[in-house]
Amino acid sequence: MDLTQIKNPSFVKNLDKDQLTELAASIRKFLIENLSVTGGHIGPNLGVVELTIALHKMFDSPEDKIIWDVGHQAYVHKILTGRAGDFNTLRQFKGLSGFPKMLESEHDVWETGHSSTSLSAAMGMAAARDIQKGKNYVIPIIGDGALTGGMALEALNHIGHTQTNMTVILNDNEMSIAPNVGALHAVLGKLRTAGKYNSVKDELEYILKKIPAVGGKVASAAERVKDSLKYLLVSGVFFEELGFTYLGPVDGHDFNDLERNLQYAKKMEGPVLLHIITKKGKGYRPAEDDKIGTWHGTGPYKIETGDFVKSVSAGPAWSSLVSETVRKIARKDERVVAITPAMPVGSKLEGFAAEFPDRFFDVGIAEQHAATMAAGLATQGMKPFLAIYSTFLQRAYDQMLHDITRQNLNVFIGIDRAGLVGADGETHQGVFDIAFLRHMPNLVLMMPKDENEGQHMVKTALEYDQGPIAMRYPRGNGIGIQMDEELKTIPIGTWEVLRVGTDGTILTFGTTIPMALDAAEQLAAKGINVQVVNARFIKPLDTAMLDYLFAAGKPIITLEEAVLAGGFGSAVIEYAHDTLKGPTPIRRMGIPDQFIEHGNVDKLLEEIGMTSENLARMMEDFILEQKTEREIV
Known part of the structure; x- marks a missing residue:
């Protein structure tokens, strides 16, 4: 199938299961071949091929609002909406964006790049529809990792309260960028193994309807039995207690299962959460076997072997240099701890985590919590290192101001990916942190000229005891300069x-x-x-x-x-x-x-x-x- 000939997604509505399966195979082949040249978010997209096709088959985009959380899994959506011919320019200058982009297509109804925004946006769109007496569907797709973000939980709470019509797709692949952490991840794990609650519930309702009306007490008791079934079959019933009708779990790679449950969701009143189980990287063995997030987003690679095509760099990766220097100092100072909001791989903290498991905290996609937790650690005499991308530090502005700098706490903030980052574009460019940090009292802000000065700044930061201190460092590698064997401190405020x-x-x-x-x-x-x-x-x-x-x-x-x-x-x-x-x-x-x-x-x-x-x-x-x-x- 020539995917470049696709103009809009309406054609999928007339495809039978065999044709849908053929289309899915063509899309996977297209993605694997194209991304081997350009790089990109291959793992997330290979995992949502059938789901994306099913969504466009069952709904009418753009009248129905398909909203992708984070957006790094929207490549299949771009292909089905007529952009396959531009994939040779993916994430390149003046080329196709790696995220949903309104200027690219009317089918991109929400732009994103940071996680956990889809449900709030969907609530806004649904509220507008209700005010305007519209009948269209609103379908946010959020991953199990993004669902742990505080903003997503706030939106779930509001949506469940309003009882507006909405179909929330929970794309559960058991990973975000790195393996998920947290209690909610455990809840989803139980749901995955609980079996299909809804089919049993339907059977019970059918039986109850056959019972003769013999008084309110019997009817009330029957309803309690039905409600108790939830707790028997689905531990916690987290989503139902929030006001959602829970459907699932559903096999995200089975078109029959997907279409049947999507059709069921469309007929229901109020908010529905459709729990879809997918496999990240499906269809390409190296990506399927990835357990730590290496294949979440990559540069070019060799299709046959899965080996990455790496550019020759003279110096170490900046993330590695900083985290390994922190690790080196932590061997002598037991107060040093490391915190990351779901980026242990990107921030190169795997070594620290392995050596100091009790002093390493991956808090999930929760930047605000990460910052304030660091503040709490600092109040008890610890020396927290908060490793966070510049673009994600934006999400913890108030915590930086209110909890860290206002209390003048000894927190070391490693601002990774500071400056232009390139292919990820405007949602990820780390160019705002100086402007939103510089006015905060008590904060020291620095950036090294090279990796040797960088390692000395890490030592300076961890020895600094006069309040918070932050170091910016760029994406990519150092310049390959000679490294001093002995670390030293740099006088604060000297050029x-x-x-x-x-x-x-x-x-x-x-x-x-x-x-x-x-x-x-x-x-x-x-x-x-x-x-x-x-x-x-x-x-x-x-x-x-x-x-x-x-x-x-x-x-x-x-x-x-x-x-x-x-x-x-x-x-x-x-x-x-x-x-x-x-x-x-x-x-x-x-x-x-x-x-x-x-x-x-x-x-x-x-x-x-x-x-x-x-x-x-x-x-x-x-x-x-x-x-x-x-x-x-």
């Missing part, structure tokens, strides 16, 4: 000069240091000598160095791979405004006031004008303007 110059200064840190040094080289070729400073502490600023630079009166450009609004450059300008009487020769380069889409990081930087050539041109023009102004005066 370092990387290149001496008298005509102007570039203040920058982390991933943009090479850009600044390259721009300085370009200027040197024109006889312009520019100083480059590693402004490794974003907060507090090195005010002694700033005072010196301001006194010199030469042009200063701040450079950051983060949003300009409220960023590092803003901090420098604020300090200048508060300490200087006259005009301040400062300009900024960074991420403009817009969301940055997916693509190769270098291409993204070029798209927004963040290049060494533009930086050199900006400094040259700045110096010339200042010189002209002095001559006029």
Whole structure:
């Protein structure tokens, strides 16, 4: 079957079971072949092939609202809605997004990238439908991992209370990105093995209806028997007690089972939770056998062997460098503990977890809980390391402010994937953390220039006892620099000069240091000598160095791979405004006031004008303007 010829999903309504099975096989083959070249979220998508086909067969998208939680399992949906021909551009610059995107298709009714949002969005859409007297269906699809997120539980509570019509699909593959944790995971495990409660319940209701009406007491007793059956067959009856009709578990790879239960759900009044059991990675053995989340999202791979095609990197992965340095220090300091919100593999904490199982906590998709738990640990003299992606730290803003920084607790926050991350796009770009953290009192915020400075910053953070301290580090690998054998602390709030110059200064840190040094080289070729400073502490600023630079009166450009609004450059300008009487020769380069889409990081930087050539041109023009102004005066 040529999937590129699909224009809309209506064709699946006329397919019989054999044709549906053939379509599913074609889609799996297509995904395995295409993602071996582009990379992407292969495991989640292989697991929902039959489910996605069944949804489009039983419902009428886009009038019926199919809402994908997280969105990393929406590739099959994209194929069925006419986008197979664009899969060679998946997650590439100006290409097909790896997540649902409204601009791509009318069938993408909700954009996402973070977990646990689908049920709240569905409640909003259902409420709008009810107000407008509509009749369409609302179908959120949420994974068992995303269901553990607090926001999802809040929405379940509200949906059950309102009793609005909605079919919630629980896609249960026993994993999120990594194996799931928590009590709710155990509840689902019991449901998987409890058998089909609904078929037995129906049989009992049929029997009860045959009993002659002999008075209220008998009828009441019969109802109690029926209700007791829930507790006998389905331990906890978690969803029914929340106000949902529970259907399942259903084999997510059996079209007959799927269609029968979807049809049943469509006829019911009120909210229904359809519990679908799927196998992540189904149809491709390496992905099926994955037990730790390696095949959740990958780069290119060899189809025959499942071996990943890895680029040659000079230095260690940043996540590994940080977590292994924490682990090294933990061997000598029993107060050190590590916390992750469902990202033990991404944050490279497997080694720490294996060596210190009692001091490692994977709390599931619960960033808010992770942050406040870290605060609680700190109150008892522990030294918690909270490993969290920049994009996910956004979800714990209040906990950072209210619980960690306000109480001035000794928590070390490792802000992974800081800066542009590339292929995952705007929902994952780690460019906002400086702006939303910088204004928090008591917090120290830093970013190393290379992996050697990075390991010293980890030591600095874990030895710091004056309050919370956070270190940003990028996605990918270090540059391969010589590593010191002995760890040392770095004085808080100190910068370092990387290149001496008298005509102007570039203040920058982390991933943009090479850009600044390259721009300085370009200027040197024109006889312009520019100083480059590693402004490794974003907060507090090195005010002694700033005072010196301001006194010199030469042009200063701040450079950051983060949003300009409220960023590092803003901090420098604020300090200048508060300490200087006259005009301040400062300009900024960074991420403009817009969301940055997916693509190769270098291409993204070029798209927004963040290049060494533009930086050199900006400094040259700045110096010339200042010189002209002095001559006029």
